Structures are given as C-alpha cells and as structure tokens.
Amino acid sequence: MPDFGLKYFILQQRVIHLYRHAIRASKYIPDPRARSETIAWFRSEIERNKWLTDEAVIEEKITMARREIRQILPTSQLQAL
Numbered sequence: 001m002p003d004f005g006l007k008y009f010i011l012q013q014r015v016i017h018l019y020r021h022a023i024r025a026s027k028y029i030p031d032p033r034a035r036s037e038t039i040a041w042f043r044s045e046i047e048r049n050k051w052l053t054d055e056a057v058i059e060e061k062i063t064m065a066r067r068e069i070r071q072i073l074p075t076s077q078l079q080a081l
Contacts, residue, residue, distance in 0.1 A: 004053070011058045018065055019046055025073040038072060 022042050029035040045065065052058050 007055050011055060011062070014062055015046065018062060022069050022073065025069070029073070
C-alpha cells in the first residue's frame with residue numbers, strides 16, 4: 001500500500017472542491033439534458049481517475065479538468081476556480 005502524505009490528501013480535497021463547483025455551476029446550463037450529460041461526464045472522469053496515486057499526475061488532471069470546465073460551463077460561474 002502506498003504511503004500517502006499530506007499533499008495527497010490536500011489534492012484529494014481539491015478534487016472534491018472542483019467536483020462540487022462543477023456541479024453547482026452546471027445548474028446554469030439551461031438544457032436539462034445537456035446539464036445531466038455534463039454532470040455524468042464529469043463524474044465519469046472523477047471515477048476513471050480515482051485510483052491515481054502519483055501527486056504530479058493528480059495535479060495535472062486537476063489543471064486539465066479546470067481548463068475543460070471553463071470551456072464547457074458558463075464562464076460567469078467559474079470565478080472561484
């Protein structure tokens with residue numbers, strides 16, 4: 001079992017914060033079907049990467065997710081990212 005340090009748990013909290021922010025921001029997508037598809041896509045990305053343990057890879061995935069969220073979701077709701 002890998003030895004998880006403090007940085008790993010901080011990254012874990014950043015992922016959770018990013019996920020919650022994406023869910024909250026998605027409520028501004030007017031089309032309900034597009035909104036549910038966006039949430040499902042983001043959830044699947046989180047699930048697909050949940051077994052990552054390399055901190056550098058996790059940071060890279062967080063950066064990529066932020067970039068993708070900024071492109072997909074309404075920009076007025078992404079000031080906190």
